[in-house]
Every structure is written in structure tokens, then in C-alpha cells.
Amino acid sequence: MSQLKHPAHTQLEQLDGFSVVIDEARERADIVLSRPPFNIISMPQREQLRLVFESLDENPAVRVIVLRAHGEHFSSGGDIRGFLDATPEHVSKLAWNIAAPSRCTKPVIAANRGYCFGVGFEISLACDFRIVSETSQYALPEQKLGQIPGSGGSARLQKMVGVTRTKDVVMRSRRIPGHQAYDWGIATMCVSDSELEAATDELVDELRKFSPLAQRTAKKLLNDTEDSTLSIAIELEGHCYSRLRSSDDFREGVEAFHAKRPAKFMGS
Structure with a gap:
């Protein structure tokens, strides 16, 4: 313990x-x-x-x-x-x-x-x-x-x-x-x-294997929008997507995709 x-x-x-x-x-x-x-x-x-x-x-x-x-x-x-x-x-x-x-x-x-x-x-x-x-x-x-x-x-x-x-x-x-x-x-x-x-x-x-930052974001988004209207859920999804675009993990994911190699996500 x-x-x-x-x-x-x-x-x-x-x-x-x-x-x-x-x-x-x-x-x-x-x-x-x-x-x-x-x-x-x-x-x-x-x-x-x-x-x-x-x-x-x-x-x-x-x-x-x-x-x-x-x-x-x-x-x-x-x-x-x-x-x-x-x-x-x-x-x-x-x-x-x-x-x-x-x-x-x-x-x-x-x-x-x-x-x-x-x-x-x-x-x-x-x-x-x-x-x-x-x-x-x-x-x-x-x-x-x-x-x-x-x-x-x-x-x-x-x-x-x-x-x-x-x-x-x-x-x-x-x-x-x-x-x-x-x-x-x-x-x-x-x-x-x-x-x-x-x-x-x-x-x-x-x-x-996935980005811990993207997973945290996805879990919170899905939990927070469970009771929301569709328009609010889409709006919040867009904000989360925008924030992740500036993350190191997203850059690594894009670079790994184009290099055809496994991504090494750091959670930032």
C-alpha cells in the first residue's frame, strides 16, 4: 500500500x-x-x-x-x-x-x-x-x-x-x-x-496504446454531455477537439501516422 x-x-x-x-x-x-x-x-x-x-x-x-x-x-x-x-x-x-x-x-x-x-x-x-x-x-x-x-x-x-x-x-x-x-x-x-x-x-x-490526454478528454466529454442537448454536446466536443490540437500527443500522433510507425504518447 x-x-x-x-x-x-x-x-x-x-x-x-x-x-x-x-x-x-x-x-x-x-x-x-x-x-x-x-x-x-x-x-x-x-x-x-x-x-x-x-x-x-x-x-x-x-x-x-x-x-x-x-x-x-x-x-x-x-x-x-x-x-x-x-x-x-x-x-x-x-x-x-x-x-x-x-x-x-x-x-x-x-x-x-x-x-x-x-x-x-x-x-x-x-x-x-x-x-x-x-x-x-x-x-x-x-x-x-x-x-x-x-x-x-x-x-x-x-x-x-x-x-x-x-x-x-x-x-x-x-x-x-x-x-x-x-x-x-x-x-x-x-x-x-x-x-x-x-x-x-x-x-x-x-x-x-492511446494518448492518456486524449482518453481523459474523451471520458470527461462523454460523461459531461450525457444529459446535454445535441447542440451543446457538439459545441463542447468542438472545444475539446480544439484544445487537443495544440497537444504534444496530437503532433506525435500525426507524425507517427505519416511515418507509418507506432506513436509514443507522453500525455501532454
Whole structure:
């Protein structure tokens, strides 16, 4: 954990239910849920996950972040008893903590297999890419507890698949198999269970080849314009494009293209 830097570092000294692995040679950080068999996410763990994402976002050795889990299930959801014991102030922060992957300026990949329920699904929805295995099952089962999703799940899902499908999933606590998640546009790709790690590795290496500056710009632009009108989105896209034209990475990309060689992007 010595590689993680954050003002709230004392909260990161003993991680609750997960670990962090940084591979500087591959410019990659893995956040690994490690409370098998179902990797239940505790209340304190949610705050720590946010702090870790913020720390990794500041780490210049990391280009891509992977959120994955030990075992056959990504996560069956949160600690149910914890909801009854938590203060209203703590509960009000749930969505903010789980949205950390979306706020992170770097690409974030969720590698999902098996159960991916409740907060496990919600934090995966906040990532940029979701690779699912054929064993994956997404669900927001809070109706069975007399509740609704509280960490952005129904809102993010509705943006992706529309109100009709979201009502079907949320109001019936219905599970979405991996192949269906891909067909609906929730998952980036669906692979066999044995290929999940290899597919994740390939996507990490692919993303590392692009300009980190252009990737940060693209992610922020797409996030910021999700709720905007078409005319505003086009206007903001133009401003971002204009700023990138003066970057070292754009010049390198153009020169590499004409020289027919791989570009060496520096992120400036």
C-alpha cells in the first residue's frame, strides 16, 4: 500500500474486503474484491473504494484501472445488516462513493463473473467498460428487501437501456444473464468464463496504446454531455477537439501516422 497516496491515507492502511495490486511495468492497477465466496461489500469498504480510486487517479504510474474479484462471483451485493446500522449521513454518501470509477479520469474496466448484484452491479455500471463472462448475472434485487437501489443503479441502468427494461429489472428484481447484458448494451463484451482474464488483459494493453490526454478528454466529454442537448454536446466536443490540437500527443500522433510507425504518447 506504500504506492497509494491520499490525504486520507490512514483509512487505507487496512483495506476492508479488497486489495490493490499495482503493476508499474504494465501501467496497471487492479482493485480486487477479496471476501469470498460472495465478496459482500461492507459499508466501510465503500468509502475505502472511493479513496483508492482517487489515489490511483493521482498515481502517474497507473494508466488503466481494473476492478475484479477473487472466486466465481464478482459480488452478491452489500452487507444488508449494515444498512440498518448505518447513520442517515453515511447512507447519503453511498451513491457518491460508488460513483468513484466514473469520476476517475483514467479508463476503468470491470471484469464480472457470476453474481453481480446490488452494489456490485452499481459500481460496475460506474466503470467505463464491463467485460462479462457467460456465468455473469446482473441484478438489482432491492425490491425483495422493501427497498430500491441506492447507489445510482437504477439511474445509470435507465440511461443505458431505457425506462421499460429498467422497470422490468428493478421492479421485478429480475436477473440479466451475461449474453443478454451484452445484447442490451450494458456489457462491452461477453466471453467464456475461462477467457475473462485474457480479455481483460487485452483491453488493458489496447487502452495503454492511446494518448492518456486524449482518453481523459474523451471520458470527461462523454460523461459531461450525457444529459446535454445535441447542440451543446457538439459545441463542447468542438472545444475539446480544439484544445487537443495544440497537444504534444496530437503532433506525435500525426507524425507517427505519416511515418507509418507506432506513436509514443507522453500525455501532454
